[in-house]
Amino acid sequence: MTTLEQKQTLSEWFTNLQKRICKALEEIEQEFEHPSLLPGHFQFKSWQRDDVNSRDGGGGTMGIMYGAVFEKAGVNVSTVHGEFSPEFRAHIPGAAEDPRFWASGLSLVIHPLNPFVPAVHMNTRHIVTTRSWFGGGADLTPTFEFAEDTKDFHQAFKEACDLHDPTDYQRFKQWCDEYFYLPHRGEARGVGGIFYDNLDTSDFDHDFVFTKAVGEAFIKIYPEIVRRRMNTPWTDEDKQKQCVKRGRYVEFNLMYDRGTLFGLKTGGNTEAILMSLPPMASWP
Secondary structure: OOOHHHHHHHHHHHHHHHHHHHHHHHHHHHOOOOOOOOOOEEEEEEEOOOOOOOOOOOEEEEEEEOOOOOEEEEEEEEEEEEEHHHHHHOOOOOOOOEEEEEEEEEEEEEEEEOOOOOOEEEEEEEEOOOEEEEEEEEEEEEEOHHHHHHHHHHHHHHHHHHHHOOOHHHHHHHHHHHEEEEEEOOOOOOOOOEEEEOOOOHHHHHHHHHHHHHHHHHHHHHHHHHHHOOOOOHHHHHHHHHHHHHHHHHHHHHOOHHHHHHHOOEEEEHHHHHHHHOOOOOOO
């Protein structure tokens, strides 16, 4: 079971990762030159979990940026504890025996302004009930796919997986493909990445090293992809296609995403949970 010291280490890691990611994105904003758009900066807002009873608590920090490269970028961290509601605890491993939980993690979603820069999602987390495990992943959602970007994105996360177990990448890639799929549309949300949950090899340090590697992989590859595409000229027609693609993103997050459900069912900050939604989307 996760110790108090390990929980503190986890919470500090996620908080530091948020700072590093926000700094990397702000650096891109500063590099980008635009005749009328000013570079964006993250605005941070802390929140505390609404008390459902005396055992519930914790909170987090929401980071939001509206910029010249990133139309909307949200990078959130939280550490919360309490009890799952009776109707929800049956769906969480180990919660049926005891509804108490502790959870800490980081979640981000980035919606670029330029339709040729892909949107991206990444999260890593640790949850403790009568069991404890890691989960998370990252996936890329381009409006216009570039084979180079898809290949490099997958390679970065394959290298992270290989540090943990050489069999992880294919398994987590397939899991991502199956999870980020819109059955009512019969189409994938994007070009995939990795997704994992209930990761517990009984070696906390080994699993934590992998989770940290996922964060490092994101910092390494996504800014590189953004810099490749952020100066690509685009038209109103390109933007409209991006808005339609974003509509699919909205459909998935509101209809199928388990992270959204988890946050709403555990008294999380609604504004932070729904920061994944784009600033503008369309349905033809």
